[in-house]
Amino acid sequence: MLQTLSASAMSAKPTAFHHLLATLAHDGRLLRLYSQNIDGIDTAMEPLRTEVPLPKKAPWPKTIQLHGCIRKMVCLKCYRVSNFRVELFNGPIQPSCADCEDNNNFRIKAGKRSHGVGNLRPRMVLYNGQNPDDEAIGSVITSDLRARPDAIIVAGTTLRVPGARRIVKEMCRLVRDQVDGVTIWISKEAAPKGKDLENCWDLVVRGSCDEVAQYAAMRRWDQELEHSKTKHGNAKVRSVSFESVKVPKRKQRQLLLSPVSPKIPQKVTGSKRRIPRVSTGSDTHKVGKAVGKRQVQIPQSIIDIVNKALG
Numbered sequence: 376m377l378q379t380l381s382a383s384a385m386s387a388k389p390t391a392f393h394h395l396l397a398t399l400a401h402d403g404r405l406l407r408l409y410s411q412n413i414d415g416i417d418t419a420m421e422p423l424r425t426e427v428p429l430p431k432k433a434p435w436p437k438t439i440q441l442h443g444c445i446r447k448m449v450c451l452k453c454y455r456v457s458n459f460r461v462e463l464f465n466g467p468i469q470p471s472c473a474d475c476e477d478n479n480n481f482r483i484k485a486g487k488r489s490h491g492v493g494n495l496r497p498r499m500v501l502y503n504g505q506n507p508d509d510e511a512i513g514s515v516i517t518s519d520l521r522a523r524p525d526a527i528i529v530a531g532t533t534l535r536v537p538g539a540r541r542i543v544k545e546m547c548r549l550v551r552d553q554v555d556g557v558t559i560w561i562s563k564e565a566a567p568k569g570k571d572l573e574n575c576w577d578l579v580v581r582g583s584c585d586e587v588a589q590y591a592a593m594r595r596w597d598q599e600l601e602h603s604k605t606k607h608g609n610a611k612v613r614s615v616s617f618e619s620v621k622v623p624k625r626k627q628r629q630l631l632l633s634p635v636s637p638k639i640p641q642k643v644t645g646s647k648r649r650i651p652r653v654s655t656g657s658d659t660h661k662v663g664k665a666v667g668k669r670q671v672q673i674p675q676s677i678i679d680i681v682n683k684a685l686g
């Protein structure tokens with residue numbers, strides 16, 4: 376199973392939504408990405424990079440992996456973290472830690488008693504196990520709450536994991552306390568019910584994150600500038616841009632993205648809870664709806680809302 380998981384993670388390409396996140400981060404508009412993904416596709420992108428183990432104190436990386444990652448492995452004895460090597464996990468026996476073996480051999484040669492050798496395992500959280508980064512994650516959350524972000528997008532998750540659900544609850548509550556705060560749910564799944572998440576969302580989009588990202592049509596963070604050589608050998612810089620994308624002129628707001636990958640784009644004006652725009656569906660592409668009685672048609676309404684969220 377590990378081999379399959381690892382192989383699919385390493386071969387997977389970032390989706391439109393991953394790129395949208397990376398662009399937001401690259402532009403300084405993303406305060407934090409809290410990811411439930413263990414494939415590391417997001418953190419493999421430079422703007423969304425993380426650190427393993429997660430530092431206990433600031434500065435923290437852009438992405439916080441709530442459940443670890445298949446791309447790293449850890450020794451259960453000496454806790455050394457290293458890149459995951461799938462070839463070590465090709466049998467029924469857990470692989471041994473080479474560092475522990477070296478240290479142990481050294482001790483034995485020196486006439487000291489053996490301290491034993493630890494086993495390696497992927498550094499990810501299985502079956503609600505404990506995350507070794509829990510304490511650090513708690514510190515990041517506290518810090519981010521103090522930063523009072525004014526937008527949160529929760530995307531591609533079911534929030535069945537209690538810890539993730541608690542994070543979302545706290546952050547949504549804080550964001551909605553802001554005058555212009557906006558909370559957005561994007562998922563093929565319905566927003567979870569429950570008293571803790573009651574009146575939690577300003578906007579609910581039932582649809583694919585990647586589809587929303589495509590509507591957003593933000594420029595790609597890694598294609599902003601394309602360098603090419605002229606025939607004279609001089610570096611030539613060519614801008615690759617989408618006309619629909621505007622660089623915000625005023626102070627940019629920061630977004631908090633929660634579980635999995637969210638998206639969103641463009642500019643904004645206006646205030647909070649008036650968000651959704653009513654429209655009749657000339658477009659059959661109805662992937663979004665506003666909370667309450669208001670109905671929103673994709674794409675323009677979503678883009679407007681996203682604009683609002685991003686200030």
Ligand SMILES: [Zn+2]
Pocket residue numbers: 450451452453454455472473474475476492493
């Ligand atoms: Zn070890």
